[in-house]
Amino acid sequence: MTADLAELAQHLVHAMASDPDGDFSPSVYETARLVTLIPDLAGHANRVAFLLTQQAPDGSWGGPEGYGLLPTLSATEALLTEFRRGRASPVLAAAQRGLRSLATRWGPELRVELPDTVAVEILVPSLVSAVNAHLDALAADGIALTAGRRLPHPPGTRPDVLDGLRRLAADGRPLPEKILHSLEALGAAVHGAGPVRPDPHGLGCSPAATAAWLGGIVTGPGARYLENIQARHGGAVPVAAPLTVFERSWVLSAFAGAGLRIAVPGEVLDGLSAAVGADGAAGGAGLPPDADDTATTLRALAAHGRAVPLDCLDCYRVDRHFCTYPDERTPSVTTNAHVLQALHTAGPSEVTGRLAGWVAGRQHADGSWTDKWHASPYYATAHCFLALTASGHATAARARALQWIARTQRPDGSWGRWSGTFEETAYAVQVLIRAGAPWADEAAARGCAFLLSWPENAAHPPLWHDKDLYTPDRIVRAEGIAALYLARTRPQVAALLTQLEPAPAERTA
Incomplete structure (x- = not known):
């Protein structure tokens, strides 16, 4: 199954490399x-x-x-x-x-x-x-x-x-x-x-x-x-396009975070490198540079041996945190989580320590985080948890996040703000497996079984924020592949999942 997931990831990356606009839902x-x-x-x-x-x-x-x-x-x-x-x-x-x-x-x-x-x-x-x-x-x-x-x-x-x-x-x-x-x-x-x-x-x-x-x-x-x-959706259009840098950096970062090694076409990495200027990178043509796309692009490049100086992030620093772009109405906790991950590639520092404290300080009393770029607390919680874990900070905040995820799992093994979804379940599974706690293995395995039961051609509900909600389809699928890959590399979860998986004739995804 791990080899199959690597093949799926490779196929997704090659499809992404040949698409100049990105695969986003109609708005x-x-x-x-x-x-x-x-x-x-x-x-x-x-x-x-x-x-x-x-x-x-x-x-x-x-x-x-x-x-x-x-x-x-x-x-x-x-x-x-x-x-x-x-x-x-x-x-x-x-x-x-x-x-x-x-x-x-x-x-x-x-x-x-x-x-x-x-x-x-x-x-x-x-x-x-x-x-x-x-x-x-x-x-x-x-x-x-x-x-x-x-x-x-x-x-x-x-x-x-x-x-x-x-x-x-x-x-x-x-x-x-x-x-x-x-x-x-x-x-x-x-x-x-x-x-x-x-x-x-x-x-x-x-x-x-x-x-x-x-x-x-x-x-x-x-x-x-x-x-x-309009061609992709027969007349309807997405809320934004082209979003090439956003899609490619998020997909590559998801796979790298799971330790999933894939061959990335040189032109994809060249394009991401060229997108990083003095003020960082923009998510797509016609948008101003921002700290979120910059940090994620830097992380994706570093994972593939294309390290770029991190000083382009300096212009977004605001006291103890980083703004997504100048004069924003509200700060983004996931932007700061991504900046923390990017900065940590150069090693711990006073800046990363302060930033980790700021991210931890934005946690809600129930253990979750929420953010302005996504409707689901599972997106924000997973990204904050993974950033704090990678940097080794905020042990108590990470424990509270784990407890929140454990108690909000649905009876069918899924997670979701309004209903159980593939995307939100993928985020929760990644957190549970990264935690490495024996008590989390069964919940993670049940979540993986839900992911595997998701119909292959079923639409993913729009949860991402732009002017209205949208789905970045390849990013969502990459998060699911990453979650399943992580599950297969943890023997305890893999063994439980073998017992829960549907038979080949029953499986729909």
Whole structure:
């Protein structure tokens, strides 16, 4: 089985090496923005159909809790736009269900705990204003879809900041670099604006931002980028692309962390090396460099004999921790865990000791960690635990994390925030096996049995944060392979797993 896992890992890396964009799930939010912003782009009808098929029975779109608000606003606004272009049923019916969902799922005041996703504080008010503009225009035509009620701006959003950014764009003044990824929030003023123009990689690593800049024009490199990026999902688009550096560095780091040795094509390592500049590496073309992608890229390169000086991380240091990028709203505990791992490759130091203390200090009372780049506490807890373990710090914090994982395992052997998932189970298994405690072996083996029972072609629920939730499919599969490989290298877990594994005829993964 260990040899089979190495072969799977090798196959995944070769597929990744030949893919210039990365394998990421389609986004309701981003696809709906293209429906509104660039209807003449090839694939428009498929994008509308995608929105219709993705609507939940309650009329919403997107994930549980507050994660559904932004995609529901985006899809509802897009379908109202389509209706006003002359499309009627089923577009109008779906838009009405979306409006009812906004009123019932989150209430007339849209009171919701907003997740810490990318630019949520300006994207939500941008769409609330757009939906209200549709409702006003329709009411003027005698079509009152909400009995005259307009949507409020939910608590926690920043319409004032949005207005300020829109004034900057309208005046032709420079915009913060990080806003390029969410340029569509600024409205018509960004059509063709600014010194930055779309290239073959789009603008801001975002289909929606690229479409906003194009202003409906379907010629030029930006339009060709959109045509290419929709091909994987038949019209729908991911929330960000291309994310080559992010995907490759995370996959290689997952395998290296498990001790799984694979042959990596030279061009992949060359590309990662070239991506590291004076300010580190960006996750993809059109994004600014950040500490998270920088640290993970440095770690992946070091694991394959391509050590790069670590001083590019210095510009992200803030007192006892590191920011993901300058002027961020909230710090990321997993970014700091990854920085800790990268710095520890050069050996222990005063900096790594302080940083380990900062990471440990962010642990919740129940033993878990949470983070702004992922919806699941299992992602954050695993990455913090593994970083602290590798650096030899925070023994008490690691013990609390182990206890939390042990007591939150589901009856079927899985782990998950909302339901048991392949991805979250892989994180928990890695922690248990790294702990090396005899009492953890049975739980780890049961988790591995769940991983092996996951249907091969089953989708992985979106759990990662961008503008809305998404799945980096190859990264998720790499974490599962890493977990199973670790299990096979611990004899106690491997022996238990042999008893739990389904027979070959029964196995679905």
